[in-house]
Amino acid sequence: MKRITLHTAFIVALMASFSNFVLSQSFEESGGGYCALKKQQMNYPPPLPMDANTPAHTFNVLKYSLHISLMNNYDPPYPQSYQAGLDIKIRVDSALGSIKLNAVNRSLQIDQVGLAGVSFTHQNDTVTINLDKTYQPGDTVDVSIGYQHLDVEDSTFYAGDSFVFTDCEPQRARRWFPCWDSPADKAQLEVWAKVPPDVKLGSNGALVDSAFTGDTLTYHWRSDNPIATYLMVLTSKKNYNLDVYYWVRPSDNALIPFRFYYNTIDHIYIEQAADSALKMCDWYSKWYGEYPFVKNGFAAAGKEFPWGGMENQTLTTVCKGCWWEGLISHEFAHQWFGDLISPGTWADIWLNEGFASWSEGFWLESYGGYAAYKEKIDKDAKxxxxxxxxxxxxxxxxxxDVPANDTLFNGAITYTKASCIIHQFRYIVGDSLFFKAIYNYATDTTDFKYKNVVTKDFIDKMSEETGQDMHWYFDPWLDQANHPVYFNSYNFVQMQDSSWEVKFTAKQTQTNAPFFPMKLNVYIVFDDLSDTTLYFMNRKNDEDFSWEFDKKPAYFEFDPTNEIVLKKASLIFSTDEKKLQGSFMFNVSPNPAxxxxTLHYTLPKGGPVSIQLFDVTGREIRTLFSGLQNKGKQVLDYQINDLRSGIYFITLDTDGSKAVKKMVVRH
Known part of the structure; x- marks a missing residue:
């Protein structure tokens, strides 16, 4: 009876957990989508713009060294207060006798300063530290700050349910330690955190030591790679479960630890999550450059965690029970796009979330091929x-001025449209140039690796790597709202020498945006069922194109595989085309089927009719109809459940005229 009870309890727990997992998957069908939705729904204290109270930046922070005591935060009533000491090393950019740092008055109380700091004032969320002398450009200065976090909830430092963790994006690090809180000023970080003996605590970088002194456990973490302040993190919990896996770094066979901190109920997901993360590391390293840090980790936070996931450098925080593949692939891609290369300003956030969202699809491509990738991109576009x-x-x-969360992290713009803009860049330049450009961007130690990027510099880098000025594409597609609405037209014209001319007019009709230049493509099928795809630049509106062929065209389609995903489009026949079709109408519905x-067509006169079905290679599948029919409207129904999913062509021949229709079958 005991064995049965234990087995039943396990099955019930497994089913409940799996149900939560599946619901999470179907909630938004993507890691970026879920992350964006949660971010947009969070209501924080008012944003902190770079206004008159924002410190002038005349120095570069080199390192933060933080000593923090969290001995009293893991048990009821879960106080938000703690004591801390912070040493800051800076390099002077222009002569200064004082420095200013962001430090929110409501959250932080500055008690003292030392080393080169001799006095301070703390007002308007800024701490001004007077130095012991005037320092010159190139000098390094060390300042110490003794401070405490007050017992207030501030949507940055969280204590509850045996958890203690921080969360800073976009500019909330200033609520748990004094800092220059800008993504552009990346610095090294070293942390000594005192916690009770049954607490596991993770942070950025490598674990140097964890040592007991009586009933106190001190964790010592250090990141020699610079970090943006919004990516600095502490994540901890009483009785956290911790599993460590290792990725073998190809360049030197070093073992890179992947640390998974999780709640007991999530244990059934961890092995699969770790397996996925290690495979993602292989895949992303191949295309983005070798994983650039000494550790990676994922930690499940408590119910207070506001996002789906947060890509803290080397230690991603995920929401409770959120271990599904899409979220992991999104957040892990941020280690390259967001962490290794951080945004220079919050105007450049699209480079973070766009690349991470695009990488979700690219990860699917690693085992599902281009079709799996494209399905994800199509969902983003939709x-x-x-x-x-x-x-x-x-x-x-x-x-x-950093906007509110529902603007800055808008799922439609910052995530999915940005992802689609990256996809269209891939389409424009082709895979060879695209992946060369992205790899060289992420491994560029001169300008980007372990540094920052602004949008113009990214576009310039893509131009350099592809050998063409890509501002023609990125500038309008990033700077202009909305998207093109195409109302294109085409016709077929028989020439005197029995050749055929295909004419096409590309026309955008949107009224809420200017013209969008784009590399277009059209697909033509001839009456012998041979075909061709043409690619060409569309640089102005209402632009005409024409091509001459020595055989009769029968079918025409604009962007048939929908590579230009950010658009709405319709295509119309010209009068000449209707004449070519012999004045009979021919439609297939439903399509996709x-x-x-059902085939609907109108015959201008009675006579012999032949209807045939071909696959996309031109191989005849079957004859659908062959015989005599009367003048007028005709309707024929066919079963196609024996056909595989794919693209097919139906030809209709009657009295010297021929029409071709494409049919898509989806099971």
């Missing part, structure tokens, strides 16, 4: 088109 709020991806004002299809 989400954008259905939820577009009508502002551009790149907003330079955000570099000065699943089990049955």
């Amino acid at each position: 989400y954008y088109l259905e939820h577009n709020p009508g502002w551009p991806v790149y907003n330079p004002q955000w570099a000065v 699943k089990n049955n299809v």
Whole structure:
């Protein structure tokens, strides 16, 4: 009876956990989507813009060294207060006798300063530290600050349910330690954290030591790689479960630890999550450059955690029970795009979330091929088109005034449209140049690796790597709101020498945005069922194109595989085309079809009719109809449940005229 009870309890727990996992998957179907949705829904204290109270930046922070005591935060009533000491090493950029740091008065109380700091004032969320002398450009200065975090909830430092963790994006690090809180000023970090003996605590970088002194456990973490302040983190819990896996770094066979901190109920997911993360590390390292840090980790936080995931450098925080593949692939990609290369300003946030969202699809491509990748990109485009709020991806004002979360982290713009812009860049330049450009960007130690990027510098780098000025593409697609609405037209014209001319006019009709230049493509099928795809640049609106062929065209389609995903499009026939079709109408519905299809056509006169079905290679599958029919409307129904999913062509021949229709079968 005992064995049965234990087994039943395990099955019930497994089913409950699996149900939560599946619900999480279907909630937004992507890690970025879930992350964005949660971020948009959070209500924080008012944003802290770079206004008159923002410190002038005349120095560069080199390192933060933090000593923090969390001995009293893990048990009821879970106080938010703690004592801490912070040493800051800076390099002087212009002569100064004082420095100013962000430190929110409501959260932090400055008690004393030392080393080169001799006095201070703390007001308007800024601490001004007077130095012992005037320092010159190039000098390094060390300042110490003794401070305490007050017992207030501030949406940055969280204590509850045996958890203690921090969360800083976009500019909330200033609520748990004094700092220059800008993504552009990356610094090394070293942390000594005192906690009770049954607590496991993770932070950025490598674990140097964890040592007991009586009933106190001190964790010592150090990151020699610079970190943006919004990516600095502490995550801890009483009785945390910790599993450590290792990734073998190809360049030197070093073992890179992957640390998974999780709640007991999540144990059934961890092995699969770790297996996925290690495979992602292989895949991303191949295309983005070798994983650039000494550790990686994921930690499940408590119910207070506001996001789906947060890509803290080398230690991602995920929401409770959130171990599914899409979220992990999104957050892990941030280690390259966001952490290794951080945004220079919050106007450049699209480079973080766009690349991470795009990488979700690219990870699917690693085992599902291009079709799996493209399905994810198409979902991103669909989400954008259905939820577009009508502002551009790149907003330079955000570099000065950080907008509210539902704007900064808008899923339709910052995540999915940005992802699609990256996809379209891949389409424009082709895989060879695209992956060369991205790899060289992420491994560029001169300008980007372990540094920052602003949008212009990214575009310039893509131009350098592809050998063409890519501002023609990125500038309008990033700076302009909305997307093109195509109302294109084409016709077929028989020439005197029996050749055929295909004419095409590319026309954008949107009224809420200027013209979007784009590399277009069209697909033509000839009456012998041979085909061709043409690629060409569309640099102005209402632009005409024509091509001459020595055989009769029968079918024409604009962007048939929907590589230009950020668009709405329609295509119309010209009068000449209707004449070519012999004045009979021919339609296939539904299209896409699943089990049955109906052909509707009108014959201008009675006579012999032949209808045949071909696959995409031109191989005849079967004859659908062959015989005599009367003048007028005709309707034929066919079962197609024996056909595999894919693209097919139906030809209709009658009295010297021929029409071709494409049919998509989806089961």
